[in-house]
Amino acid sequence: MNQTIQLIYFSPTGTTRKTVTAIAQGLGTGKVVHHDVTRVREGLELNLDEGIAVIGFPVYAGRVPELFLKRIERLQAAGVPVVIAAVYGNRAFEDALLEMTDVCRAKGFSVSAAGAFIGEHSYATNTHPVALGRPDRDDLDRAVEFGTLASRAVADPSRRAPQIPGNSPYKERPPLGGAAPDTDAGLCTICGACAEVCPTFVIEVGDAVRTDAAGCIKCCACTRVCPAGARTMNHPSVAERRQMLVDNCSRRKDPELFL
Ligand SMILES: Cc1cc2nc3c(=O)[nH]c(=O)nc-3n(C[C@H](O)[C@H](O)[C@H](O)COP(=O)(O)O)c2cc1C
Known part of the structure; x- marks a missing residue:
């Protein structure tokens, strides 16, 4: 595929950025434009009417981070294909992919493919490892392969829209704030x-x-x-969560693709 690839992502600890960059590599040879909204004061203002978009974000409490949704509030598309990537810390991605699928459709994108990938958990430490070092080589190879499969899906207009897992109404977001490093x-x-x-x-x-x-x-x-x-x-609430993750989420999970 030789179309411009718009990479739109939020990635505080970098695992989402690595994953979407690998997906873009698999998508093809087109020019890649990065829209990293992790640290922007103004949200992204973009109206897409050509090319292909990749939207990537970390899963927070089984959902899309609210801050990311806010930062892409003014993103619109006119039937442009989008590939969605949720990156989660080896616990669960729950309703995050479905939520972003609904958001993308409401913005005018045509959802071609979605994938849930694994990244080192934000709360992981060397003494409490959860998905440490991920995405690793295997994850990134899988992300490139996903990009290639997604480019075939985009090129085939007869394909049915992918079935994305998740519940609606989505899981309730826990309140934020009050705990900081x-x-x-x-x-x-x-x-x-x-x-x-x-x-x-x-x-x-x-x-x-x-x-x-x-x-x-x-x-x-x-x-x-x-x-x-x-x-x-x-913070005690995070320390407790970290221990829960070590106890229950240490077994390696693998990327799941929906095409
Ligand atoms: C507030 C918060 C909530 C999180 N919730 C989840 C979750 O529900 N499931 C999960 O598996 N990982 C969860 N994680 C871990 C991140 O999804 C994971 O570490 C991701 O790779 C971080 O992406 P980034 O490197 O692009 O920032 C959470 C992390 C944070 C900070």
């Missing part, structure tokens, strides 16, 4: 890397690092980027 002042060098990756711009760096927990989405991008290991997510 801590900074160990003894280790912190005030380099500001944490503030530079925060998707909600709630980290302030002065003579110390301050986080407005009310606006934190718990994505853990800041804990991953800190070169001094000073940022950690220790």
Whole structure:
């Protein structure tokens, strides 16, 4: 396929970005345009009437992150084919793919294919590993292969729309806010890397690092980027969740494709 590929994604810890980039590779030889809305203050304003789109996002509590939906509020399409990729942390993707399928149809896209892929869980640590290092080589090979299968689906207008799993009404979203990573002042060098990756711009760096927990989405991008290991997510609600994940979600899951 030699059409422009519009990659539209939200990816605080980078696993979604890796996955959609591999999908684009499989889709073909067209020009690839990245619309990374992880850290934009203004949402994406785009009206597509040609080419093909790939929309990727991490699963948060079995749903599409609300912030991503907000950032693509003004995205519209006139019958353009879209490939949807949900990336989840080896627990479950629940209603996220169905939700995004409904959103894309309402925006005027024609949904050609969808896939659920696995990425290292945002809450994973070396002592509490959950899908550590994923997407790995096998995941990325599968994502490239999915892109190739999706390009065939796009090229065949007689194909029926894919059946996407999920429940409607969707799972209820848990309330956000109140929990945020801590900074160990003894280790912190005030380099500001944490503030530079925060998707909600709630980290302030002065003579110390301050986080407005009310606006934190718990994505853990800041804990991953800190070169001094000073940022950690220790809130009891997350620590409990992390242990639950280690206990129940350690068995490897594989990507699921819907074409
Ligand atoms: C607030 C929050 C909620 C999450 N909910 C789920 C979930 O319901 N199921 C799951 O398997 N993983 C869940 N995850 C893990 C992410 O979906 C996973 O780590 C993903 O790869 C992160 O994508 P990114 O690297 O593009 O940020 C959650 C992560 C966060 C931060």
